Amino acid sequence: MEHGFSGYNYVEVVSSFSELIDLEMKGEVNAVCWHRNLTGDFSEIVSKLQLKEDLTEVSMGELSALQLSKEGSRAREIIISDFQCLSDxxxxxxxxxxxxxxxxxELDFISTDVYSFHVDRSPIGTDTFLCTYFGAASEILANNEAEQKILIPEIREQLKALYDGPEVGFDTFLSEHFFDLHYQAKQEASTLSLGLGNLWRLATDSPEGKVLPSIHRAPQEKEGEYRLMMIC
Structure with a gap:
């Protein structure tokens, strides 16, 4: 199976949905990839969907109602199948x-949007699933190639100045404003694109987590091109 994920010891590659959900993450592994070379015309779906806001959620009903070519219909079947598998x-x-x-x-010294490398936090033992069908793909980073932003001295000092409260409440402040979820890539870091069509399972920061949470970010969109992705 040809893929570009060999050599990344924090990624495990599988070949089915059942393997994707059943694989136990352990050691350095905190990202599982169901590697796929999808067929079908996903660009046709994107061209026929209506963007209502900068980020528009598309229902399965809206997707099913589109008039599509044979290749567009094939792409739609894949999306609906993924949606059903994840729902089930x-x-x-x-x-x-x-x-x-x-x-x-809001702040010029730290960013907390999804373009910043970050981890997802969950109050329950669940992982993040995502697949980019069209457009720029999301990116991940090895944990040892990133530094938590709140531990970078100059950023930490500015956060302390922003907080301006008792030391005992500082960590709570960082958590409540999600500052602790964000990371900065080290100078020698190697960012990995998740690619198109692959369905990923990324470890989250949760009470039941047995591995480090996966550090990821949204890509810079390509000029004049929308992205189509599934996430949960």
């Missing part, structure tokens, strides 16, 4: 047509 598993998938995500421009 107990997840709550969302198909999103994306022009751009909202930018965090």
């Amino acid at each position: 598993y107990g997840a709550s998938p969302s198909l999103n047509l994306i022009k751009t995500y909202q930018r965090d421009e």
Whole structure:
């Protein structure tokens, strides 16, 4: 099976949905990839969907109502199948047509939007699933190639100045504003694109987590091109 994920010891590659959900993450592995070379015309689906907001959730009803060619219909069947598999598993998938995500421009020394490398936090033992069908693909990073932003001295000092409260409440402040979820890539870091068509399972920061959470980010969108992705 040809893929570009060999050599990344934190990624495990599988060949079916059942393997994707059943594989036990352990050691350094905190990302599982169901590697696929999908057929079908996903660009046709994107061209026929209506963008209502910068990020528009597309229902399966809206997707099913599109008049598509044979190749477009094949792409639609794949999306609906993925949606059904994830729903049957107990997840709550969302198909999103994306022009751009909202930018965090409130603070100039730290960003907490999805373009910043971050981990997902969950109060229950669940993972993040995502697949990019069209457009720029999401990216991940090895945990040892990133530094938590709140531990970078100059950022930490500015956060302390922003907090301006008793030391005992500082960590709670960082958590409540999600500062602790964000990371900065080290200079020698090697970012990995998740690619198109692959369905990924990424470890989250949860009470039941047995491995480090996966560090990932949304890509910069390509000029004039929307993204189509499923996430839950």
